[in-house]
Amino acid sequence: MAGVRLDCAAYLPILKPMSIALDLGQVVGVIGPNGAGKSTLLRLMAGLIAPTSGQVVVADLPLTSQSPRWRAQQIAYLPQFIGDDIPFTVREFVEMGRYSRESAFAQGSSRQEAVMAAVAQMGLERLLDLPLAQISGGERQRAGIARCLAQASPVFLLDEPIANLDVFYQLDILSRLRGLAADGRLIVLAIHHLEFAMRFCDACIALDHGAVVAFGSRDEVFQTELVQRVFHIGARRFADPFTGDPRLSVMGCLPAKDGEEREES
Template sequence: MSEIHTQRVTFTRGRRLIADGIDITGPAGSVTALVGPKGSGKSTLLRLIAGALRADSGSMSLDAEPLSSLHRRERAQRIALVEQEWATADGLGGRDVVALGRVPHQGWFATTADDERVIANSLTAAGAADLADRDVATLSGGERQRINLARALAQQPSLLLADEPTNHLDIRAQWETMTLLHGLSRNGMTVIAALHDLNHAAAFADHVVVLADGRVAAAGSAPEVLTAETIAAVWGISLEVMRRADSDRPLLVFPLLA
């Protein structure tokens, strides 16, 4: 199981400090929810950890091993990033896109029977088996989301980074996705998911990190972090924080209008 740490990570674009000394921990075998207002730096942090962006300063480690010491291929074997963006060539089928997840594990030779098994299992786990033969150019936002997730699973990473994995999904698909991420963590995968829906973080996350203006504003368990005070300070909205009957996990509701 892999624990991820970032220490004093900074990232600047132009004159803007987008990540301003970020220290976070993603505990091994658990789901960490990364929450924060629009533009707070969630996607940037995930891309920095995945190696899609390079930090200006600071350090990151996976299992106490500096990420900077991992070769690109090794990093891709251990860390997968599920993004919103869709950068695949038209004309590919769903299965072809998922097969790309095997590339970091493959040698010079063609896909093996083992790869085929992993691809099929990943499609099934992500609820995308029926999309295997579809031209990806014709997929809806939610269907793309499932194929992207299946592709990341095919990478068999120890750290899965998911950027708004429930975006575009209907309520049942949101439940299935969050249940899948939770299940993966219980099987030893470390998951960090950037989420907009604070109730998803409240219900499913083991650990919650709040970003605001490129800094960590709060971190801890859902009941510790998702308080009315923190939400008001960071998002500028007064939500009602209720308690579930059977759990100390919070339930966040909008105040009723008069």
């Protein structure tokens, strides 16, 4: 499997023409202000919506031409929100990740081993038999990532996976995602935290008003001028004094230009 290639003329009215190729073994951040099209791009890449023209290609096959089961075997998708009205326990929810690999009625040891390994990775053992409605939003987010782990797909598409998490679990999950990429998976995640994107992502796709304004390594994307133009904030790059790795420091909001309004959607 070579990874994911996206060639589409548009997904009206949100996304503009783009062509992107992604390889396994990396963490790719999707960054941009609210309403830029990050969630739509991930849904497009997951095959949940079809482009107006063009195609998403996974393992050299057009994604929308394949069965839902095949897509699930290739791609694990985590939406931005996991509601508290889902009538399942944490265990049952994580088990759903195995449905593309085996029958929903299978009760073999391989299923339980995969589920328990995923649950342990996310530190959810004590919550296993609690309904999703009785756990916090951050815990539901971790349960969603555990379901992706149980699914064992080579591509993870995660829509703001560290939203609703405290700083410990933000760092913990991002570190785990880097480990998954090191094992050969492609991790694509929408992320608002620019400092963490600079720290944990190998490459980034920067969106603004539905257009890809930058795509490349973190060094190529996190240029001061681009960050200021897209996010309307001051930012400064520096070398970590302990590791020497590049870091980004957000300095504050920039004043709007005459006639310009900051979108809040």
